[in-house]
Amino acid sequence: MNETFQSASQGEAPILELEGVQKSFGAVRALRDGTLSVRPGSIHALIGENGAGKSTLVKIVAGVHRRDGGDLRFRGESVDFASTAESKAAGIAVIYQEPTLFPDLSVTENIFMGRQPLLSGRRIDRGAMHAEATSLFRRLGVDLDPRRLARGLSIADQQIIEIAKAISLDAALLIMDEPTAALSGVEVERLFQVARSLRDEGRGLVFISHRFDEVFALCDTVTVMRDGAYVATQALADTTVDALVAQMVGREVGELFPKTPAPVGDVVLSVEGLTSAGVFHDVSFEVRAGEIVGLAGLVGAGRSEIARAVFGVDSYDSGTVRLDGREVRRGDPRGAVRAGMALVPEDRRKQGLVVEGSVARNIASVIRRGLSTAGVLTGSAEDRASSPWAAKLQVKTNALDMPAATMSGGNQQKVVIAKWLATEPKLLIIDEPTRGIDVGTKSEVHRLLSDLAGQGMAIVMISSELPEVLGMADRVLVVCEGRISAELDRADATPEKVMLAATRRNDQEVHA
Numbered sequence: 001m002n003e004t005f006q007s008a009s010q011g012e013a014p015i016l017e018l019e020g021v022q023k024s025f026g027a028v029r030a031l032r033d034g035t036l037s038v039r040p041g042s043i044h045a046l047i048g049e050n051g052a053g054k055s056t057l058v059k060i061v062a063g064v065h066r067r068d069g070g071d072l073r074f075r076g077e078s079v080d081f082a083s084t085a086e087s088k089a090a091g092i093a094v095i096y097q098e099p100t101l102f103p104d105l106s107v108t109e110n111i112f113m114g115r116q117p118l119l120s121g122r123r124i125d126r127g128a129m130h131a132e133a134t135s136l137f138r139r140l141g142v143d144l145d146p147r148r149l150a151r152g153l154s155i156a157d158q159q160i161i162e163i164a165k166a167i168s169l170d171a172a173l174l175i176m177d178e179p180t181a182a183l184s185g186v187e188v189e190r191l192f193q194v195a196r197s198l199r200d201e202g203r204g205l206v207f208i209s210h211r212f213d214e215v216f217a218l219c220d221t222v223t224v225m226r227d228g229a230y231v232a233t234q235a236l237a238d239t240t241v242d243a244l245v246a247q248m249v250g251r252e253v254g255e256l257f258p259k260t261p262a263p264v265g266d267v268v269l270s271v272e273g274l275t276s277a278g279v280f281h282d283v284s285f286e287v288r289a290g291e292i293v294g295l296a297g298l299v300g301a302g303r304s305e306i307a308r309a310v311f312g313v314d315s316y317d318s319g320t321v322r323l324d325g326r327e328v329r330r331g332d333p334r335g336a337v338r339a340g341m342a343l344v345p346e347d348r349r350k351q352g353l354v355v356e357g358s359v360a361r362n363i364a365s366v367i368r369r370g371l372s373t374a375g376v377l378t379g380s381a382e383d384r385a386s387s388p389w390a391a392k393l394q395v396k397t398n399a400l401d402m403p404a405a406t407m408s409g410g411n412q413q414k415v416v417i418a419k420w421l422a423t424e425p426k427l428l429i430i431d432e433p434t435r436g437i438d439v440g441t442k443s444e445v446h447r448l449l450s451d452l453a454g455q456g457m458a459i460v461m462i463s464s465e466l467p468e469v470l471g472m473a474d475r476v477l478v479v480c481e482g483r484i485s486a487e488l489d490r491a492d493a494t495p496e497k498v499m500l501a502a503t504r505r506n507d508q509e510v511h512a
């Protein structure tokens with residue numbers, strides 16, 4: 001057993017130290033002063049706005065990128081990892097938001113990839129591997145079948161498998177880059193329990209998140225970054241959300257949720273009896289011009305599925321969708337766009353972005369038909385159409401012709417939102433509008449939605465953040481197990497009422 005794990009006192013030497021680490025990509029200075037010191041037996045939060053350099057710092061530690069300058073020490077020794085394999089072998093594990101398991105291998109095979117125990121005669125000892133995997137899961141307090149294929153596992157389970165792999169490799173440092181973005185409340189709690197037990201074993205953990213409630217619930221220490229540089233490190237017990245926001249942003253942040261009342265116009269969207277067997281049932285609602293209707297509920301309640309059906313990316317069994325009184329054909333997203341609908345999907349990286357394309361091309365992609373003269377779209381027309389929207393969303397890029405793949409996670413999210421707003425839809429459906437978006441831009445996104453409603457747009461907003469729903473929505477529809485379990489006016493919508501309706505079982509259904 002490694003000595004580092006024996007005791008975890010506060011005074012112990014740091015396991016990971018970065019000082020003045022630098023990294024540029026061409027003209028982009030992603031990291032000017034990467035400075036971080038993580039003690040064993042500690043969960044260290046790393047926070048900062050979108051594009052602050054957090055993921056770049058992590059990738060240097062992980063051996064994905066090589067630094068241009070500065071010091072990097074692991075367990076007291078200066079290191080320079082040329083590959084992820086080197087970083088792993090040294091005892092560093094990184095869990096990304098989207099794990100990369102092999103779908104056609106079993107859970108066990110994914111854990112022991114490339115280092116299967118052999119029986120004499122060089123046969124792989126599967127029994128021993130499954131037993132080892134089972135004992136790892138038991139230690140982590142999770143219930144997973146090691147023999148099943150990785151295909152179809154939830155993101156939460158895939159992350160647990162990555163963590164099990166890290167432990168089996170005896171990683172002394174575990175870095176989690178926005179691991180909770182795609183998890184439900186219960187899954188977040190399970191991940192936190194696992195993280196705490198690893199901390200108690202004396203490992204060092206780094207946790208990246210845009211959610212302050214998570215940072216305060218899990219971590220003991222926090223380092224703030226801004227514009228690629230270190231700002232401050234402090235104990236979380238000695239600081240507040242406001243103080244951290246001030247350090248992150250370096251300026252005043254606008255009020256979150258600035259929804260201003262707007263005159264309500266005619267019905268824009270009318271959904272009647274929408275049903276998709278086993279997914280959602282008899283869903284009916286209307287949205288008027290100038291209105292923001294919030295869809296609240298637990299993750300998995302069926303909100304995104306309803307949105308996808310209304311927009312036509314998924315089909316449904318029965319019911320009708322009307323826009324401005326005219327029926328929208330089932331399963332025809334192009335028709336929906338022509339009729340004036342836009343859907344900003346939840347998983348923007350997978351569903352919303354052409355990562356090889358430039359920022360301008362991404363933003364202009366849906367309005368291309370309108371922009372092109374004689375079918376040819378010039379680069380400058382793309383720039384002209386996209387730059388006002390990029391500016392409104394504070395997309396931080398030096399040039400609109402930069403490939404979207406090289407942007408930070410949060411900035412990619414903003415590009416997808418900008419792309420759909422550029423179509424100037426009558427109805428905007430936006431799924432988790434501020435997920436992965438930093439606190440400074442969050443209020444900008446809220447202001448933008450409020451302005452758009454003020455100009456007469458009808459908006460459906462799905463959000464798992466209760467304060468966001470309550471702050472932004474004129475009306476809240478609560479979805480529970482595929483049904484609308486309550487409809488609450490802004491004035492009536494309290495956290496208690498929404499939570500109650502979100503967890504209500506079918507047989508207790510009521511329409512408020």
Ligand SMILES: Nc1ncnc2c1ncn2[C@@H]1O[C@H](COP(=O)(O)OP(=O)(O)OP(=O)(O)O)[C@@H](O)[C@H]1O
Pocket residue numbers: 025028029030031048049050051052053054055056057396406407408409410411436
């Ligand atoms: N491979 C790359 N090529 C060019 N620029 C890059 C590359 N990777 C990152 N960058 C730039 O480096 C800066 C820092 O990005 P990084 O991903 O580290 O931010 P982040 O703090 O993780 O942000 P977020 O909270 O949005 O995930 C950004 O301006 C980004 O566009």
Ligand SMILES: [Mg+2]
Pocket residue numbers: 054055056408409410
């Ligand atoms: Mg990042």
